[in-house]
Amino acid sequence: MKELEERIRREGTVKPGNVLKVDAFLNHQCDVALYDAMGRAWAEHFAGRTITKILTIEASGIGMACVAARHFGNVPVVFAKKAQSINLDGDQYVTTVYSFTKQREFPVIVSKKYLGPEDHVLLIDDFLANGKALRGLIDICEHAGATVEGIGIAVEKGFQGGGDRLRQEGYDVDSLAIVESMDPETGDITFRH
Numbered sequence: 001m002k003e004l005e006e007r008i009r010r011e012g013t014v015k016p017g018n019v020l021k022v023d024a025f026l027n028h029q030c031d032v033a034l035y036d037a038m039g040r041a042w043a044e045h046f047a048g049r050t051i052t053k054i055l056t057i058e059a060s061g062i063g064m065a066c067v068a069a070r071h072f073g074n075v076p077v078v079f080a081k082k083a084q085s086i087n088l089d090g091d092q093y094v095t096t097v098y099s100f101t102k103q104r105e106f107p108v109i110v111s112k113k114y115l116g117p118e119d120h121v122l123l124i125d126d127f128l129a130n131g132k133a134l135r136g137l138i139d140i141c142e143h144a145g146a147t148v149e150g151i152g153i154a155v156e157k158g159f160q161g162g163g164d165r166l167r168q169e170g171y172d173v174d175s176l177a178i179v180e181s182m183d184p185e186t187g188d189i190t191f192r193h
């Protein structure tokens, strides 16, 4: 998606440790018009698939998943929680995910009330790096007996391999920008096309 690549070039910064900082528009301050264009792009890509629910993971996926839902007939958005809470009750699907930016493991929890075998799920997230977050969401869908119809990602860091492994397994992964390489010294970013 040209608009997203341009924003990354203009406003993104490359940090050591394979970190691309895009918090000016994607995952701290949120450009809602950009989110809307992203939702439209995913809806075009996944047209023809039946989607009954969007599943994402807190925190950064939530905003864009909600805006994207407007392009999928306002289907409910469920976000996996990364901490137990007294506000979580009843049976839960629980797995564990290693967080790329927080560098530790988190529980990933979805209430059984909100995901089941009747669901056809689109997974949405802001970043795909090693694929750990998506593995957690896929695991939860498997436990629920839900069908993963596709995966919509804003920024994939292709050089970390998570996306290609999922494609090899047959998942339809639509990443709107795929960073092929990035250099923290020069700030250079190249995209896969």
Ligand SMILES: O=P(O)(O)OC[C@H]1O[C@H](OP(=O)(O)OP(=O)(O)O)[C@H](O)[C@@H]1O
Pocket: 027, 057, 058, 059, 060, 061, 098, 099, 100, 101, 102, 125, 126, 127, 128, 129, 130, 131, 132, 133, 134, 162
């Ligand atoms: O493919 P991966 O290697 O799993 O990396 C991608 C995940 O990392 C980030 O989550 P993180 O837990 O770092 O934090 P946030 O969502 O709270 O920003 C991002 O939002 C993705 O969920």
Ligand SMILES: O=c1[nH]c(=O)c2nc[nH]c2[nH]1
Pocket: 018, 019, 020, 021, 022, 027, 100, 101, 127, 128, 129
């Ligand atoms: O802001 C972010 N930048 C990244 O490079 C990244 N990788 C996973 N999650 C990420 N979030």
